[in-house]
Structures are given as structure tokens and as C-alpha cells.
Amino acid sequence: MSKELWKGNEALAEAAIRAGAEAFFGYPITPQSELLEYMSRRMPELGRVFLQAESEIGAINMVYGAASAGVRVMTSSSSPGISLMQEGLSYIAGSEVPVVLVDIMRGGPGLGNIQPSQGDYNQMVKSAGHGDFHSIVLAPSTLQEAIDLIYDSFELAFRYRTIVVILGDGSLGQMMEPVEMPPFKEWPNERPDWALRGAKGRPPNLITSLYLGAEKLEALNLRLQEKLARIKAHEQRHATFMAEDAETLIVAFGTVGRIATSAVRQARAEGMKVGLFRPITLWPWPEEALDALLETGRIKNILVVEMNAGQMLEDVERIVARRVPVRFYGRMGGAIPLPDDILPILREMQGRPAGEMAATEPVLA
Template sequence: MKRLLTGNEVAAEIAIQAGCRYYYGYPITPQNELINYMAVRMPQVGGTFIQAESEIAAINMVYGSAAAGARTMTSSSSPGISLKQEAISYLAGSELPCVIVNIQRGGPGLGDISASQADYFQAVKGGGHGDYHVIVLAPASVQEMADLVYDAFDLADKYRNPVLILGDAQIGQLMEPVEFHKKQKKDLPPKDWALTGAEGRKRNIVKSFYPIKGQLEEFNAHLQRKYRTIEEHEVRYESIDTDDADVVLIAYGTSARICKEVIRKSSQLECNVGLIRPITLWPFPKECIRTVSEKVQCILTVEMSAGQMVEDVRLAVEGRCPVHFYGRTGGGVPTSLEVMKKLTDIISDSRSVSVASH
């Protein structure tokens, strides 16, 4: 049976169904529905809900629950996620699994409460200090929010790593039918590394401090091996009409929804248009993009930012074809007509160059 819920509400409910029993947060628009939902539901399932005194306090509470082996979660929006960055580095450095939800708003600074995708760099490049990665999942619908939050807890436990859900105000506030087709978690995987008391066994140590010369380098080598494993096995993306495309759009989240409308209207254009939608922003689907770049005339990256993911697209393409960009900032959302106009301009410019060269 389907239910009509917002993306924020679904993220909270699915976290509970995935076995999360410890949630810590601090209010900030546009993700407050998630906190409100958790405040009601957590006591009903015997869980713990704490509205912390700050975003910094909330993420450090997550550290404590994760170290004890619990499934735990926090959420915020762009400026709040900025405040959490130091502790996210500590979580990654201590190999502690947790789920963090960022419902992005416009920036920089306090910005506004409109939808944005300007936190891409912060999410995929590691907003805190040190050589680390978090797994980044980008839902494009309320149903996918449900599926990815559920998977996020499993990925976090599998790799002992923080997982970030990167949505935006549109995805968080949007209300759509959603089906809870994954079973509620009852038996969670054992965590023999957790701090649960050392009676009858060797004590466990959770730390990110390696003061003896050479230890930290050895630990970082271990982390990099883990990250390469994640890159090998956990890349996710959606590909639409790319086999015979002249131009491929690359977009995620809300921008990808708009690009799908462009695909539906592509008969109005003088070229075949395809779409690659990254679902994992880290690990990034660079092999898929590299393969497509060998067959198309050009690529157009569409973002609700001044241009961030486009840098990773260009790195994947490695000059095999031109990479163009269209973006809106500060809460501006691209329309399908704007993207089609950009495509028309690209095609026209390309033909002009071809004629001039002859």
C-alpha cells in the first residue's frame, strides 16, 4: 500500500524501518519535517530522539551512538552540515557507520531556504580535514529517498563509513506516493568492534589519533584500499537513451527530473538527447561517462549551482568531447525550456564552427 508523504518524512520513517533507534538533530529549514517526524515516531518504537543544543552537539552524539554499535542518524541543511564537518571527519577517521541527511538550501552563508545543489563539493570532496570520503547518495524522487535511506544504513555498516544523503529543498518538501517495499530490519549485523563493554573479550578501541610515526600513514593506506573497493562495487546511475544520443545530459536529483522532461520533448530538437543520472555522487560513475563521451558530439551538465559536478564530468571525459554547462544559483531552478534553449545554442554553435572550418 502506498502512502503520500514528503521526502523529509519518508527519510525519517525509512530510517526507523532500517533499524535506526538514535536520532540527534537541530532545527533548520527546509528539513524540519524530518526532525518533527522523528520527535513523534522515535518514542513510539523505543528509540531515542534528542533535539541537541547545536548541530555540532548533534553530530558528536551520533559519534557516541555509532561507537556503541547502534544505527544512528542526523540531518540538517547546508549551513548546519558545514558545522558538522569536523565531526564527520572524526567519524570517517574512526570508521564509524552512520547516516547523515543534507536537504540543501541556497548559499553561501545563510543564503535562503530555496532548493540548491551547491553543496556538491562539500559532500564529495570531503568538507572536513584529512584524506577521507563519505558515500554520497542523491535521490531524485520521494520513492528513491525511501530506497536510498534504507540502503544507506546497510552501506554504512558494510564499509564502516558515514553515508550522506544529498537531497535539496524540492526533494525534501515534495509530496509523492511512496511504497515501503523493503522489509523492516529486525536482526542487524553484528559489530564485534563496537564499544559494548569488554567483559569476557579483548577490549575494543575506537579512535582517529595515531601519534606514533608511520601509524597514520598505514591507517590512511587502509582507508584508501577501502575507498577503492567502494568505487569498484557501489557505483549507481541511471542511463536513458544514451546508445544513439548525439548529446548526453548529465544531472542528479531535481535537475535530473527536469532533464527527463527535456528527453520527453526532445523531438522538438534537431538531435538525439540522452541522460546519465548519477545516483552515487561518490563513488562517481566516471567509467559510464567516459564510455559515453567516446560516442557523442558533446555533453551538457545541468546543475542548481554555479558549476560543481561539471568538474568531475570533465575529469571523466578527459577531453574526448566538449563538455558544456548550464546552471542556476541561489535557489534558481532550471526549466526544461531553458535547458532546451541551451541545447539549441550548442548545436547551432557547433554547426557554425563546422561550416567555418570548411
């Protein structure tokens, strides 16, 4: 198959459709609106369900309803909209229905702006709502990776009866890249036995997150924790770039992971032994792989780069557990860290003169 030029948000929509999305409920918000717009054209063409909801709260609860019917359903939004969806996401997690969610992050807090950001790391990776649960969070760094990840997201969501999040940022949603679109997936007609389809010839099915007795609710939580442990054991994914002999390791995800690849290339050109570790699953975080790299004893120090104030940094520090020094460089409010911002820090970490600092001072270093 040949490559075609696609815009991020539209490519995600088409890939989700080819992955088997049967229904989409959403609400417009920049910078993800093209995804919703594309769905509004394409889903009716294919006889599938599209509905623009009255709010993100409405959208996520429509998703909750459709998911309860055992249907492959998804929504997409951006940071402030995701905040509004948190109530519904918690109910969905407690009810264990499969849902795919795309978050095209923008700057915050509050209304913030519509520039790219990674400020939703905490709200997606740590807790997308009240109670003890995690979603599977996938962080693509290119459009092709985004397509490939969303293409398998319904399998993941149904296998574990969980929420699967595609966590991108405004630049991923808005950029255009040549990509290869996968073929339409075939799905069997039957629905899961837990689905609400009408109690014909069987006792009624029930989808709920309500367990009034402490013992019952604890039992649900223990089951959820057991499931999370299984996900943790089987679904950690990451990528590395020139990490084999690296002494200084950059850890970055998504768009920043891609920028860091350029920084690594430039650092290598200067003779520095720098590599990249890029988590693809942010939950479960690929800690075993990072741990294994540290265990080689080659890594002397780590630089975490993010488009936030260090939300993933906390996870990296927990895994590194003071074995090597960890530094941080972050930009916020829609500012994007560039290789020229990162290089002086790498030189310092390699014991060289930092040289000319970039035009923009690091916000946090």
C-alpha cells in the same frame, strides 16, 4: 502494497525507521526540520532513541558516540548545519564508525536562504571535513528513489564502516509524491566486535582517530584508501534516459536530473538526439559508465546542468578529458533551472537556431 502520498522529509524519516534506524540526533534547520519533527514523534513510539541536540556540533558528536556503540544511528541537516558537522564527520571517518546522514541542501554561501540548491556538492562529495576521506554520497531525484536509497543505507554504512550521505535539496524535502513505503527490516541482535559495549570477557575496545606516529597514521590512511578503492570498484550507480542513441548528453543529478528528463522529452519531440546521464552515487562517481558511453563515439557534446556554479562540472570534465566539448548551465541562490532554460542550449549544441530564449537568462552558460 499501494502507494501513499508522503512529504519528502517525512518519507525519508519513515523509510529510515523501516530501514532499522535505532537512534536519531538532530537539530532544527529549514528545509529539513520536518524530518526531525517526524522522528521526535515516531522514534519514541517504537521505543527507539530520539534527541534534539543543542547544536549541529552536539548532534554529530552524539551520533559519533552512538555509532561507536555499533548502533544504527543517523542525523539530518541542511547546508549551514552540515558545515558545522564537518569536524565530527572527519572524526567519524577517521574512527571508521557507520553513520547515515541526510543533507537537504539550501542556498548559500553563509546563511544564504532556504530555497533548493546543490551547493553542497563540494562539501559532501569532495571533502566533508579535514583529512583524506570520502563518504558514500547518494543523490535521489524522486521521493521513491530517496526512500529506496535510504532503505539500504545502513547496510552500506556497516559493510564499509563509513558515512553514507543522502544528498537531497529543499524541493525534494518539501515536495509531496505518491510513494510505496517498504516493510520494516529485521536486524540480528548482535553488535559488531569493534563496538564499545563494555569490556566484558575481552580486552577493551577503542574507537579513536588519533595516531600520533607518522607511520601509524599513514597506515590508517592507506587502509582508508584501500577501502575507498573497494567502494569505488563496487558501488558506482547511475541512471540513463534515452542515452542509447544520444548525440548530446545532459549530465545532471538529483532534482535537476529529474528536470532534465523533461528537457530530454521536449528535445526528442523536436527531433533532437538528446539523452540524460544521471549519477546516483556522487561518490563514487559512476565514471566507468560515462566513460563507456563516450567510448561508443556517438556522444558529440555534453551539457552539465546544476543548481550551483559548476561543482560537479569539474568531475565531468575530468572524466571526459577533452574528448568532447562540455558546456554548463547553472542556477544559484535557490533558482531552479527549467526545461525552457535548457532547450535553447540543446538546440545550439545540436547545430540548430537556439530559438526563443527563456525569460530568465542563463546565469552561467
